[in-house]
Amino acid sequence: MKNTQQQTPAGYMTDAQGRLVPVEMVKEIDLERDALVREIVERALGLSKRLAEFKTQAMGDIGAFVELSAEKYGARVGGSKGNVQISTFDGEYKVRRDIAETLQFDERLQAAKALIDECLHEWTEGAGPEIRMLINDAFQVDKQGNINTNRVLGLRRLAITHTKWQQAMQAISDSLQVSGSKAYLRIYKRQHDGSYRQVNLDLASL
Numbered sequence: 001m002k003n004t005q006q007q008t009p010a011g012y013m014t015d016a017q018g019r020l021v022p023v024e025m026v027k028e029i030d031l032e033r034d035a036l037v038r039e040i041v042e043r044a045l046g047l048s049k050r051l052a053e054f055k056t057q058a059m060g061d062i063g064a065f066v067e068l069s070a071e072k073y074g075a076r077v078g079g080s081k082g083n084v085q086i087s088t089f090d091g092e093y094k095v096r097r098d099i100a101e102t103l104q105f106d107e108r109l110q111a112a113k114a115l116i117d118e119c120l121h122e123w124t125e126g127a128g129p130e131i132r133m134l135i136n137d138a139f140q141v142d143k144q145g146n147i148n149t150n151r152v153l154g155l156r157r158l159a160i161t162h163t164k165w166q167q168a169m170q171a172i173s174d175s176l177q178v179s180g181s182k183a184y185l186r187i188y189k190r191q192h193d194g195s196y197r198q199v200n201l202d203l204a205s206l
Helices: 026-071 110-121 128-136 149-157 163-175
Strands: 012-014 021-022 086-088 093-105 175-190 197-198
Touching: 021 110, 021 163, 026 086, 026 093, 026 175, 110 163, 110 197, 149 163, 163 175
Parallel strands: none
Antiparallel strands: 012 021, 086 093, 093 175, 175 197
């Protein structure tokens, strides 16, 4: 959210178009609306900061506990990779640290696409429209220019033994790279029926 208060001279307010408007020219209801929104946003920003601090501390505590547990067996663990679940003694609560890796393809994906195109050209009569549609859909890009990783990897499940196709599948596997990872913290409470319900920290779904 852009803060215009610092650039606004005393006795003025900045409107949505960036124009300076004398306060006495602003309607009372607009002043009250502005004050209400700023109050809510200020509290929300504070809450967001506390949630971020809570996640950072909780992740650090989990990592430290994993190392402590490993030391009991004379083992050393490094980094924060890997999913971890820890529970209370009575099983009422459990905490999960999940690490999700972001995958992307490098330039070798273009070689795979070229090999697949050669296969389709050779199978002009034998390749049904369903396979063509599946392949074309797999290599489509979204609005950000990204290719859907799962769709491309799904091509490897097709039972096609053609040598050139297998080369293409190998090129797809070789082109897959880990571009980053993100840690998720999930907390669960056991319900009366024995199932676990996630403690909701998402404001939008409360």
